[in-house]
Amino acid sequence: MQTLEPPASVAARFAAEGWGKKGPGFVRDIRAAGLDGWESAPAKMPLLPGAPAHPLTEADVAPFRLAGSLEAVFVDGRFNPALSHLKGAPRSLFTPLSAAVEKPTELLETHLARHAGDEGAVALNSAFFTDGAVLDLEPLLEVAEPIHLLHLSTGVEPASHHLRHLIVAGSRSAATVVESYVGLGAAPTLTTAVTELLAGDGAHIRHATLQRETLHGEHHGKLALRVGRGAVVTETALGVGASRSERTLDARLEAEGAEAQLDALLLATAGQDMSFPTFVDHAAPHTTSRQLVKAVLDGKAHGSFVGNVLVRANATKTSAEQTNRNLLLSDGARMDTTPQLEIHTDDVKCSHGSTVGQLSADALFFLRSRGIGVEPAKLLLTQAFAHEVIERASPVLRPTLESLLTQWFACRKVPGVHD
Amino acid sequence: MSPNNHASKTSAPLLEVKDLHVEVNGKEILKGLSLTVRAGEVHAIMGPNGSGKSTLAHILAGRPGYTVTKGSVHYHGKDLLALEPEERARDGLFLAFQYPVEIAGVANTYFLREAMNAIRKHQGKEEMDAVDFLDLVKEKAALVGMDERFLTRGVNEGFSGGEKKRNEILQMAVLEPRLCVLDETDSGLDIDALRTVAEGVNKLRSPERAMVVVTHYQRLLDHIVPDFVHVLQGGRIVKSGDKRLALELEKSGYETVKA
Secondary structure: OOOOOOOHHHHHHHHHOOHHHOOOHHHHHHHHHHHHHHHHOOOOOOOOEOOOOOOOOHHHHHHHOOOOOEEEEEEOOEEOHHHOEOOOOOOOOEEEHHHHOOOOOHHHHHHOOOOOOOOHHHHHHHHHOOEOEEEEEOOOOEOOOOEEEEEEEOOOOOEEEEEEEEEEEOOOOEEEEEEEEEEOOOOOEEEEEEEEEEEOOOOEEEEEEEEEOOOOEEEEEEEEEEEOOOOEEEEEEEEOOOOEEEEEEEEEEOOOOOEEEEEEEEEEOOOOEEEEEEEEEEOOOOOEEEEEEEEEEOOOOEEEEEEEEEEOOOOOOEEEEEEEEEEEOOOOOEEEEEEEEEEOOOOEEEEEEEEEEOOOHHHHHHHHOOOOOHHHHHHHHHHHHHHHHHHHOOOOOHHHHHHHHHHHHHHOOOOOOOO | OOOOOHHHHHOOOOEEEEEEEEEEOOEEEEEEEEEEEOOOOEEEEEOOOOOOHHHHHHHHHOOOOOEEEEEEEEEOOEEHHHOOHHHHHHOOEEEEOOOOOOEEEEEHHHHHHHHHHHHHHHOOOOOOOHHHHHHHHHHHHHHOOOOOHHHHOEEOOOOOHHHHHHHHHHHHHHHOOOEEEEEOOOOOOOHHHHHHHHHHHHHOOOOOOEEEEEEOOOHHHHHOOOOEEEEEEOOEEEEEEOHHHHHHHHHHOHHHOOO
């Protein structure tokens, strides 16, 4: 890991830069608790927010936009209204967190940093978050356009960025929310991103996280989902960037009929290290979770999936499915997979499975025997492997996911791109 | 059905296998096989299990895992064994698999267009776009009697045995090879499926195209009538003749065949 700042200076800078005095009382408490949590955390990523954002032009941002979306653009950890497209958004749907903490609402005070826990990177994020999105979906509000929270690290100089999002979906509201984390330059960067998403009764939320940092960057994040009565939440996580990344998915099905579909596609090559721990907590009866995590690893990449499913004693009639499939494209790639079920009641339907394999030699020969070259044939089979995850994603995201997979495949062996 | 073009016998062979010896895992399977195939001809290779029929089909298509210890294979004058499987395919060689592979998640038409365009690119032709290709593939599907709903499914995903074999013939119809090698195309088919698959193959017979039909049973040859029948036994062709040889074998079995 690239260490740009000695751990001891974190607390010193926290004090010197007055982080403990930023925002109203409850935010100061969050920051102080974060600093404590951070100090006691085993992993050290001592990078603090740096200078204000470097300017970006429309041309820099355009390739990463999501067509037809309401888009809140963040550059180097700070909201950028000029690059954002929020015209036509329902009133009070979006508030930048930096503004929200100046005039805190009850919603913010009730939920900010109340759900995501306080371990490692989350603590660092709590201590030093600079900005993010507060999305307030009023009950019954249906937002037709996808909402895109697009963060870009300029990577002009070594820097860290700490984003914190809070999404509160009122009862029977519906929306699609996509978070993108994009890296641009060649300087080492650290991004931490923590999202708390609360889906009220009967809400339908499609969420996605696209982690596409550069290989000079590290990314640590967490998505905490709280799913209410009869609410349905889907998550599609794509991990393709960062030299080292860990994104935790923590879902709690809090009331009867809550449903979560939690999918991920991890693409790693060269010496990338990508970790995806998940925790699904069935805390009420008649709750459903379906998890599909697929990883494609090449080069000397290392991937890790630790999937915990907890079915509590009261969570009868629960259905929990967990599948982890891994494809290794090279001899040097390595995947660790640990599916774990912890079930405290009998009246449940649970399944889990995990496989690690290579491309089928028979399928590869078949495609070659039809005139398709080795690399295009491998791409086709890799697309076939990833297809299930992409198909389960929101339709607005599928073209992006498909093209990111193709780009990754094409670049994975190009010297300089992933070295 | 096109008649055998006897005039072609004077032309250069499309495929010439000479004294071919092939090992798999150190065991010799083909022990001096020779075979000459000219454009327009249909050759049946018959033989009991373990005689080396599928090895011959696979070595022609370039499947990895086989070692040629002696002999040569020339394909319209080129050293076939020096080519990669995809180079052979682009040059017009096609193997219809005995056990077609299922590839869930890749639509049949998408895969076929990739294959077609790889071949067109090799031929210096413009790649075909999705719309034009769909028209072509529908026309070919009708030719081989395949229901259009199989076009959008994953390659052989959830296909019955007969549908998988028909899909092989569809690929053959789309890719328009010069040399078709059919490996046990009749295996696993009931008589109706066998008939429709054979009809598809027959529609693809032409004076420019040669076929090598590998089969254990005579019944396929009731429908795909060969010009030549060869008996493969112990890794060598022990007897050659016309279609009557297949009938003879059906009556008396492989044991009675003498070199």
